[in-house]
Amino acid sequence: MTDALTRQPDVDKIELGEISDSLGFLLRVAQIQVFERFFDSLGGHGLKPGEFTVLWVIGLNPGLRQGAVARILSIKPAHMTKLTGRLVDRGLVSRATPADDRRAVRLSLSPEGQRFVAANRTAFIEHHHDERNYLSPDEIETLIGLLKKLTGLDTHASQS
Amino acid sequence: MTDALTRQPDVDKIELGEISDSLGFLLRVAQIQVFERFFDSLGGHGLKPGEFTVLWVIGLNPGLRQGAVARILSIKPAHMTKLTGRLVDRGLVSRATPADDRRAVRLSLSPEGQRFVAANRTAFIEHHHDERNYLSPDEIETLIGLLKKLTGLDTHASQS
DNA sequence: TATTGTTATACTCTATAACTATA
DNA sequence: TATAGTTATAGAGTATAACAATA
Numbered sequence: 395m396t397d398a399l400t401r402q403p404d405v406d407k408i409e410l411g412e413i414s415d416s417l418g419f420l421l422r423v424a425q426i427q428v429f430e431r432f433f434d435s436l437g438g439h440g441l442k443p444g445e446f447t448v449l450w451v452i453g454l455n456p457g458l459r460q461g462a463v464a465r466i467l468s469i470k471p472a473h474m475t476k477l478t479g480r481l482v483d484r485g486l487v488s489r490a491t492p493a494d495d496r497r498a499v500r501l502s503l504s505p506e507g508q509r510f511v512a513a514n515r516t517a518f519i520e521h522h523h524d525e526r527n528y529l530s531p532d533e534i535e536t537l538i539g540l541l542k543k544l545t546g547l548d549t550h551a552s553q554s
Numbered sequence: 555m556t557d558a559l560t561r562q563p564d565v566d567k568i569e570l571g572e573i574s575d576s577l578g579f580l581l582r583v584a585q586i587q588v589f590e591r592f593f594d595s596l597g598g599h600g601l602k603p604g605e606f607t608v609l610w611v612i613g614l615n616p617g618l619r620q621g622a623v624a625r626i627l628s629i630k631p632a633h634m635t636k637l638t639g640r641l642v643d644r645g646l647v648s649r650a651t652p653a654d655d656r657r658a659v660r661l662s663l664s665p666e667g668q669r670f671v672a673a674n675r676t677a678f679i680e681h682h683h684d685e686r687n688y689l690s691p692d693e694i695e696t697l698i699g700l701l702k703k704l705t706g707l708d709t710h711a712s713q714s
Numbered sequence: 715t716a717t718t719g720t721t722a723t724a725c726t727c728t729a730t731a732a733c734t735a736t737a
Numbered sequence: 738t739a740t741a742g743t744t745a746t747a748g749a750g751t752a753t754a755a756c757a758a759t760a
Contacts, residue, residue, distance in 0.1 A: 420701035425581040497718040541580035
């Protein structure tokens, strides 16, 4: 990392053209960067963003069905089974079979899971506040608002 | 898909809380949705968004080093080798070893690759214009501008 | 018959380390 | 010694399909 300009001139000369106006491309790059910072703060615990998100949703909705978690987080059922298994193995989540529908699996946080979520809440929710942040607080607010609108999550939130 | 409200009541009752203000979470959901639409329009060709992005960058920067493409797109070198191999196998990309540095691999589009990119340019760049779009053109412009700023890509663009 | 979740398979992508051939 | 790519391995995540248990 001596001098990027003389060592890797190609990178700075790359022409991206219209692709840098592509929503898909920008979302991909932004997500990679934001997740990178997330790993720096939470990564020591060996938990992936997706796994923490599942913990979070379960924490807010104790006893939620596994399939419901999978649907709202766009996780495939087959993968959800493995992901849940990992969280159970780590002692963060517990499974239960309800009497009214014994096909279902209801998930809730173990005491350790609750402690974990509480302890890392700030790192997860506000991991966009750091030195590499090019946006002002107002701009971040606007960005978050637009993303919620884009994804339709503002509708979800306002009706709950 | 008979009646979501009576069939899957859980989904609409799920409490997301502060997580819906998390930039990382919103970026993840937004990316999944946007890529889903991309697949609908381009998916028939069996090409992944990442692969098309590589084609696009190579098309705009013929003879670019494989490592440079990997760096700017945050693709790991090991994976880049396989990804390039796939594109070469499909006849879309050609590799060349420059005489001045025989360790390097320079990439360019084959005639077929050029045709492919040209034919699917619109679907890729503007795949956010469809019926599921909750944002106005102005809002999309703002969103794209903020994402470029967030990722630092506006700096890249303005200096090229 | 339809639904919930699991198992199995295959492939994409990430993460690392060891390796080659060049420089 | 360092760099550009490759190979190999392991795990995460996606995509499907087949399956068991239950409704």
